[in-house]
Amino acid sequence: xxxxxxxxxxxxxxxxxxxxxxxxxxxxxxxxxxxxxxxxxxxxxxxxxxxxxxxxxxxxxxxxxxxxxxxxxxxxxxxxxxxxxxxxxxxxxxxxxxxxxxxxxxxxxxxxxxxxxxxxxxxxxxxxxxxxxxxxxxxxxxxxxxxxxxxxxxxxxxxxxxxxxxxxxxxxxxxxxxxxxxxxxxxxxxxxxxxxxxxxxxxxxxxxxxxxxxxxxxxxxxx
Numbered sequence: 001x002x003x004x005x006x007x008x009x010x011x012x013x014x015x016x017x018x019x020x021x022x023x024x025x026x027x028x029x030x031x032x033x034x035x036x037x038x039x040x041x042x043x044x045x046x047x048x049x050x051x052x053x054x055x056x057x058x059x060x061x062x063x064x065x066x067x068x069x070x071x072x073x074x075x076x077x078x079x080x081x082x083x084x085x086x087x088x089x090x091x092x093x094x095x096x097x098x099x100x101x102x103x104x105x106x107x108x109x110x111x112x113x114x115x116x117x118x119x120x121x122x123x124x125x126x127x128x129x130x131x132x133x134x135x136x137x138x139x140x141x142x143x144x145x146x147x148x149x150x151x152x153x154x155x156x157x158x159x160x161x162x163x164x165x166x167x168x169x170x171x172x173x174x175x176x177x178x179x180x181x182x183x184x185x186x187x188x189x190x191x192x193x194x195x196x197x198x199x200x201x202x203x204x205x206x207x208x209x210x211x212x213x214x215x216x217x218x219x220x221x222x223x
Contacts, residue, residue, distance in 0.1 A: 003195055004030040004053070004164070009062035011048050011218075022048040023059070024218035030197065032163070035190040037206045038199045040215035046199045047168060049215065053197060054166050055083045067163065084112060088157030088194075092169035094149045096141040102128060103137040106156045113160070127155040131185060147178035154185060158194070165189065167198040171205065183208045 011023040022045045030036055040046045051057035052064060055071050064071040067086065074082060096105050106124035113120070128134055131151040141149055150170060157165060167186065171179035179202070187208045190196045198205070206212045214222035 002029040003032040003034075003067060004028070004197070005063075005065045006053075007063045007065075009049070009052065009064065010060045011045075011052060011057065012060045021218050023052070026062075026215075026218075026220055028213065028220070028223065030195065032195055033190070033193060034211070035187065035196045035209045036198070037209040037212045038197065038215065039201070039203070039206065039212055043217075044215040045218040046215050050166055050168050050197065050199050054087060054089060055079050084109065085160060086163050088160065088162040088165045090150075090154050090157045090165065090167040090170045092172040094141070094153045096149055096152060098141050101138050101140060102133060102144065102152045102155075105141070105152055106159050109156060109160055123159055124155070127159040128152070130158065130189075131155045145178075146174055147181055150174060150178075150182050151185065154182070154189075158189065163195060165194050165196045167196065169199055169201065171200070171202060179205075 006026055006028040009023050009026040010021070013020040013022060026049065038046045038049060048057065052059050058072055069082065071079065071082065103121065103124050106127050107120050110120040110123060115123070125134070125137060128137055131154050133148060133151050133155065136144065136148065141152070144152065170186070171182050174182060183205055186196055186198065198209070200206070211223065213220060
């Protein structure tokens with residue numbers, strides 16, 4: 001059984017009197033341990049697909065199964081638990097809280113986890129070590145470079161050891177050298193066992209992936 005299986009996925013939006021078909025019947029199988037990139041022009045449906053995969057955007061039609069669980073048949077609270085426990089999210093905007101240190105930002109996903117505070121600090125510290133920021137635990141975001149802030153965001157995404165890491169344009173705001181460093185880090189995490197699904201507009205990033213899925217007008221044209 002594939003770790004992720006998407007069947008006949010459709011997502012429609014109302015736009016005034018019109019209906020926008022963001023996804024028009026997408027079928028994808030992703031095996032555990034794969035690194036997948038999703039590409040396509042603006043408006044192709046790639047970010048919509050990622051948000052549906054992340055349990056944040058109910059599809060109009062179709063099924064999303066992860067680890068044998070039909071995501072959108074879960075009640076709201078169970079869906080939130082699934083997201084928190086089994087998925088990690090990395091975004092183009094770092095979404096770091098400016099008055100919290102790197103360590104405190106990484107601890108945020110653990111707020112709902114039943115752990116002692118010392119254990120949470122230890123887990124967050126270990127995650128920052130994994131992304132190469134073990135010496136900057138107490139830095140505020142404005143004391144870090146853009147690449148370092150993205151690394152904090154990645155550490156926050158992996159602090160729960162999720163099976164699946166979903167990334168939406170994680171290098172979109174970074175220069176080419178820093179982008180390569182972030183992609184190398186994601187590749188290293190993937191080799192460590194995490195399944196990575198990443199939306200990107202940069203073809204260079206696809207060399208880190210096992211395969212690329214290309215969307216056009218809400219349909220897969222290459223996979």
